[in-house]
Amino acid sequence: MSTGLAANAVAGLLALLLIVHLVIALVRPEKF
Incomplete structure (x- = not known):
């Protein structure tokens, strides 16, 4: 997996x- 693809997945x-x-x-x- 390329770093760009990993970054897109995380984003x-x-x-x-x-x-x-x-x-x-x-x-x-009411919960916030």
């Missing part, structure tokens, strides 16, 4: 986690 995973966190924050604001 995509972080972006996905951030989106999930924002959705949870919108649905359950």
Whole structure:
């Protein structure tokens, strides 16, 4: 695996986690 592909995979995973966190924050604001 090339380093560029690994970096893209990590960036995509972080972006996905951030989106999930924002959705949870919108649905359950009392937990934040």
